[in-house]
Amino acid sequence: MPSQNKDDGGWKSFVWNSEKKEFLGRTGSSWSKIFLFYLIFYGCLAGIFIGTIQVLLLTLNDYKPTWQDRVAPPGLSHFPRSDKNELIFNSDDVESYLKYTKVMKDFLGPYDLENQKDQMKFEDCGDQPQTYKNRGDFESDVGVRKACQFSKALLGPCSGIDDRDFGFSEGKPCLIVKLNRIVNFRPKPPMSNETIPEEAQHKVQSHLIPIHCTNKKEEDAGKLGEVKYYGIGEGFPLHYYPYYGKLLHPQYLQPLVAIQFVNITVNTDIRVECKVYGDNIYTNEKDRYQGRFDIKLGVHKS
Known part of the structure; x- marks a missing residue:
């Protein structure tokens, strides 16, 4: 104690x-x-x-990235998308493709011309490919830059205006494709046809980035059928570039290309690859969306 x-x-x-x-x-x-x-x-x-x-x-600029050397321009995205990178549906079953059409409708909402009437924010840049649309320096005090209008009506039967199912109900599905935004990036059209497939060489224009889709696997040759492209020049016109960033270009709309598979072989899953071609656009098999994408597409019928 x-x-x-x-x-x-x-x-x-x-x-x-x-x-x-x-x-x-x-x-x-x-x-x-x-x-x-x-x-x-x-x-x-x-x-x-x-x-x-x-x-x-x-040392930083509020409007322009100081360094962009680690950016691999540009990514190629498509709508609709799925986690497994598959687009498989039954054209006779609305429920099997309803989630795809909803995503496309939501994505195309800003592309309704009714939402682009403000002349202080948008301007009509025409429906023919033109050269780059320079809107001043990033350091200038011009303020918010105008954006070129892009009406979803340019996407034809893939616009969702006349066919709200985007071709899925008829077994002719559409994909909406865009190049991802990169501040001050100016895509350069291909200078020659050497790197472009023969069936896509007719698409080369001086003010356009062409896109082409084909079967990725040789055993699927002939199963993909006819592929139609809709948009300005069936590619990405240069006058929508450069992009000035969210602060200076808040209402910017990327140009779109709609791709429709009009007579794809039914009840067969096909691996489809789409690429864009340009002198400063590169592809990488390790990066699924760098200048390209591939998707398993399957149209089934009961």
Whole structure:
């Protein structure tokens, strides 16, 4: 018992020693010096950190990325999309393709011409491919840039205007394709036909990025059937570029291309590959969407 009382007293004495006026073994003066030291130490660290961030921010432009060397331009996206990169449905079963048509309707909502009537934000740039539409420097004080109109009516039977099923109910499905946005990127049309498949060489124009789809596997040759393309020049016209970013180009609409498979072999799953061709557009088999995409397409009937 005496030993226990002695230990208890030692512990209590360590927490607060009333004789020496010490808390946890230190006097108030000692604690004040330690507190002041760490206050100055961590204050200096915080100042160095904040100063470094402020200097870094001074080198950045609010409207244009300082470095884009790690961006592999550009990605090619399609709608509708699925997690497994498959588009398989039964044309006689509405439920099997309803989720696809809903995605396409939602995506094309901003492309309704009724939403592009504000002349302060949009302008009619014509329906023929033209050269780049320069709208000033990124550092200029012009303010928000206008965007070229793009009506979904340009997508023909894949617009959803006359056929709200986008061809799925007839076994002639559509895909809506776009090039992903990259600030200040100017796609360059192919200078020759050397890198373009023979069946797509007629699409080469001076102000257009062509796109072409074909079967990815040799055993599917002849099963894909006729493929139709809709949009301005059946490709991506240059006058929609460059893109000035969200701050300067908030209402920007990318040009679209609609692809329709009008007589694909039914009850067969086919791997389809679509590519865009340009002098500064590159493909990579390891990157599913870099300048290309492939999708398993299957049209089934009961």
